[in-house]
Amino acid sequence: MHRRGFLQMLGRALAAPLLPKVSVATASRAAYPTGAMRIAMASATSRVNFLVFSLAQQLGLQLGQAEQLMRDMSDKGILGPLQGTTQSGRWARSTIWSRAEADALAARKIAQQKKTQSQTKSRTKKSGPKTDTSDAPDAIENTTAPWADLRPMLAHLYNMCRAQGMTPHPRCIALATG
Numbered sequence: 001m002h003r004r005g006f007l008q009m010l011g012r013a014l015a016a017p018l019l020p021k022v023s024v025a026t027a028s029r030a031a032y033p034t035g036a037m038r039i040a041m042a043s044a045t046s047r048v049n050f051l052v053f054s055l056a057q058q059l060g061l062q063l064g065q066a067e068q069l070m071r072d073m074s075d076k077g078i079l080g081p082l083q084g085t086t087q088s089g090r091w092a093r094s095t096i097w098s099r100a101e102a103d104a105l106a107a108r109k110i111a112q113q114k115k116t117q118s119q120t121k122s123r124t125k126k127s128g129p130k131t132d133t134s135d136a137p138d139a140i141e142n143t144t145a146p147w148a149d150l151r152p153m154l155a156h157l158y159n160m161c162r163a164q165g166m167t168p169h170p171r172c173i174a175l176a177t178g
Contacts, residue, residue: 032065040069044078044094053088063087151175 036059043058044050050073056066067087073079074092084090154175161168 032061032069036061036065036069037072040073041078044073044096045098048094048097050079050092050094051088052084052090056088 039059040050040055050070052063052066052070055061055070056063059066059069061069064087067082067090070079070082070090070092074082078094078096079092080095082090082092154172155177158168158172158177161172
């Protein structure tokens with residue numbers, strides 16, 4: 001048994017000069033796949049904020065690997081400086097983010113549509129509805145309002161309540177029987 005231990009020690013001593021020296025800085029550094037940097041760089045053009053935790057989940061990395069990836073991206077100028085105190089809560093902003101032209105045009109078009117809709121609503125509120133029901137026998141039937149006539153549905157609900165033995169509220173009865 002002593003001979004085996006001696007031979008193992010001798011083999012280690014002979015193999016030690018052939019192995020690369022490991023310093024403390026490189027040992028603590030978490031390596032990440034090379035494809036992860038390319039994917040993260042591609043997503044930096046479409047995303048503004050980067051979190052270590054979300055990057056680790058999206059790329060399937062450990063938190064240490066994702067943090068090192070973000071440090072390297074920050075060193076290359078792709079991301080701004082890392083902020084935050086906890087490892088999973090660290091974040092940085094993308095410096096190469098660019099808004100897509102199609103998205104910008106669509107957002108502008110939607111904003112213009114909302115503006116015109118709000119302007120038309122404010123005009124109708126000022127002038128009021130233009131319905132003349134003074135000579136009509138039933139005001140509900142002759143209005144040009146955009147809502148539907150709900151009396152048939154209310155009558156149906158009234159009949160269902162009565163069939164189940166329920167007593168509807170007097171206001172409901174007045175609406176349903178009209």
